[in-house]
Amino acid sequence: MKRSISIFIYLLAVCSYAQDIEQSSKEQRPTLFGVNIDYAYILKHSENLKSIDDAFPKSVGISWSKLLLTKSAWEFCNCFPRLGVDLAYWDWDNRDVLGNGVLAMAFAEPYFRTQKRTNILFRVGLGGAYLSNPFDDTANPQNLSYGTNLSFALMVGFGFNYRFTDQWNLNVMAKYNHTSNGGIKNPNKGLNFPSLSLGVTKSLEPLKFPQFEKTGKREPPKDKQRLSVVHFSGWSNASVGDKDKFYVFGFMGKYSRWIGGRSAVTVGTELIFDYSRREQIKQDGRDANFLQAAALVGHEFWLGKVTFSQELGAYYLNDFRINDDIYQRYGLTYNFNSHFFAGFNLKAHRHVADFIDLRMGYTF
Incomplete structure (x- = not known):
């Protein structure tokens, strides 16, 4: 989990920097739409959750994103980041206790090896979740995973993207997903669910990845x-x-x-x-x-x-x-x-x- 958080912080940095990239009419920022499905397993990471039956959640999601094929983006990470939003419906496979959920996230997804048809990618998502069946002393005492309808949501992933054409892409990812209300109200054991994801994206214009040289070491800051x-x-x-x-x-x-x-x-x-x-x-x-x-x-x-x-x-x-x-x-x-x-x-x-x-x- 610590490594996942470190990757999460790094990719958030990519997202933060990309927001400051100056616009240029000569550089490409194509829009992409996507659909993906996930199959997951809920981890019973606490003794208090052992009484809940094994659950294998499934989801379907849609996404909107921009791919930043710019020199500024390349100079920051030697990659081309895709920035967007994702909306997914999750069936937790235990409706009596866990109910279902809707997760909405902003995400950053840097692409590496972009001169090849098969690319390596990382993804981080940060946003919120609506969860339908929180803990209740009488109606739902078994749900110790979440005590509020609204929670924070976090996701990190690693995978591969295959370009069928200049506009159609297929991607496969392994993800680690987490929801928590951040301590606002107990119980708050959280939902932790690794998943496998299969997605298809369509660019509204043909993708042409620039061929930039890798950047060297950055200059040190004024105050070290x-x-x-x-x-x-x-x-x-x-x-x-x-x-x-x-x-x-x-x-x-x-x-x-x-x-x-x-x-x-x-x-x-x-x-x-x-x-x-x-x-x-x-x-x-x-x-x-x-x-x-x-x-x-x-x-x-x-x-x-x-x-x-x-x-x-x-x-x-x-x-x-x-x-x-x-x-x-x-x-x-x-x-x-x-x-x-x-x-x-x-x-x-x-x-x-x-x-x-x-x-x-x-x-x-």
Whole structure:
């Protein structure tokens, strides 16, 4: 899953950069329409889900996209990205418990080996899901996968595209799909379902892939290092007693160092005040500190004013231990100027989201 998230962040970077590409009448940006079908398997990644029967979801989807056959796109990734939107109907193969769903995503899909008839491609999708049959204490107590009708949706995939003609394409992909409400309401174990996908796309004009030379190493940024402090706030993904919403806030300090291309490595520390932990300590009648402190190492993509980050944290202060000592963070921030930035971040212990926070920071 960590590797999938890293690929996800990289491909999001491709999508973010492509949005800033200048228009040119001499460069081709053809429109494509597609239809695809998926066959999947729902992973029972938690003991609480073992009671649900095996499920093999199926879906049918349609897509609209633009293929950026531009020099600017090529210089960024030595590839030609396809950017678009996808709408899919999913039958979860367990209607009494899981119901069905509609997933809508924006996606980025870089193409490699474009001078060949068979191309290598990656895909990332990020969007939302409508899920029809959430958890209910009396009507649907078995559905611990999702507790709200609306959820976030994430997909990463790898596959091959075969060009029958200059306009018709067939693609085959292996995907990893995930839905979660980000800790808004429990239960929130999420739906995790790898799938095999078969799709057909039709371009409205003949595709002619330019033959550009591969770009070399990029010039280093003006400032090769950053020292930042951050304040973050959110809502904890926890249920204690009859409450399921608890405020969480904290502070982070981080040092980032550019290492080449658009990448930087990071080290840092953070303090976390999660009030669901304080409530649990109170109910248990324990004498413990609810404060958490952790050290983090990670990686960032620097893309002008946008930064994508992935970090691994390890607690060095965790007096009240109710989860793993290791966790992950995935974030997106926007730099308003050389000092101030803001964004959001997801904290998770393995496959379970802890909380999503909004953050503001200052770079020295």
